[in-house]
Amino acid sequence: GQNIDQPTEMTATEGAIVQINCTYQTSGFNGLFWYQQHAGEAPTFLSYNVLDGLEEKGRFSSFLSRSKGYSYLLLKELQMKDSASYLCAFRTGANNLFFGTGTRLTVIP
Amino acid sequence: ETGVTQTPRHLVMGMTNKKSLKCEQHLGHNAMYWYKQSAKKPLELMFVYNFKEQTENNSVPSRFSPECPNSSHLFLHLHTLQPEDSALYLCASSQDKVADTQYFGPGTRLTVL
Numbered sequence: 001g002q003n004i005d006q007p008t009e010m011t012a013t014e015g016a017i018v019q020i021n022c023t024y025q026t027s028g029f030n031g032l033f034w035y036q037q038h039a040g041e042a043p044t045f046l047s048y049n050v051l052d053g054l055e056e057k058g059r060f061s062s063f064l065s066r067s068k069g070y071s072y073l074l075l076k077e078l079q080m081k082d083s084a085s086y087l088c089a090f091r092t093g094a095n096n097l098f099f100g101t102g103t104r105l106t107v108i109p
Numbered sequence: 110e111t112g113v114t115q116t117p118r119h120l121v122m123g124m125t126n127k128k129s130l131k132c133e134q135h136l137g138h139n140a141m142y143w144y145k146q147s148a149k150k151p152l153e154l155m156f157v158y159n160f161k162e163q164t165e166n167n168s169v170p171s172r173f174s175p176e177c178p179n180s181s182h183l184f185l186h187l188h189t190l191q192p193e194d195s196a197l198y199l200c201a202s203s204q205d206k207v208a209d210t211q212y213f214g215p216g217t218r219l220t221v222l
Contacts, residue, residue: 004151031209035213041215042113042199042213042214042215042216043152043199043213044213045210045211045212048209048210087151087152089152094165095206095207096154096157096165097152097154097211098151098154099151099152099153100151101149101150101151102151
């Protein structure tokens with residue numbers, strides 16, 4: 001079957017670094033995505049990993065290990081506006097996205 | 110991001126009503142998607158259209174009926190819904206089905222009484 005596990009909630013302090021983990025199980029895999037979703041808004045694309053390793057994009061980085069079925073999203077220099085849900089999703093063999101339930105991050109002063 | 114628009118943004122309907130949700134994308138994409146997002150549940154893919162052809166129906170009940178008249182427009186026709194169908198319905202588009210990124214609309218918050 002297909003499954004994604006990620007923490008339900010996390011809290012971090014403004015200016016700090018936070019790592020959001022995601023583990024997945026699937027028989028067909030065509031890449032791992034991270035989306036950000038503010039309350040009441042559309043999900044917006046953050047990152048895409050198809051090969052193992054770290055992809056860095058400004059304050060956000062995403063890591064993938066296909067052999068371990070594991071990814072993480074790293075957010076540096078946290079800002080209050082980073083408070084949102086972070087959705088981990090993999091693309092299946094049929095090229096559809098399978099989403100996790102998301103991690104709600106709260107950034108506190 | 111105004112590339113994908115959805116109307117209405119909020120909808121309240123009775124179980125016997127018939128209504129339609131509309132999605133329009135202004136990005137020149139060829140693939141469009143309907144997702145359902147319920148509280149504390151993951152985004153669930155409902156339907157996929159690629160070049161106006163339906164390529165995926167993810168075991169969605171027949172009370173939900175999609176329509177894709179062209180690559181820019183996608184509708185979701187609703188009839189005889191149940192209270193458990195209350196959710197946020199999100200539309201998304203991508204260049205095609207194998208493109209890296211899907212762009213989401215703001216969603217329609219549906220409440221079924």
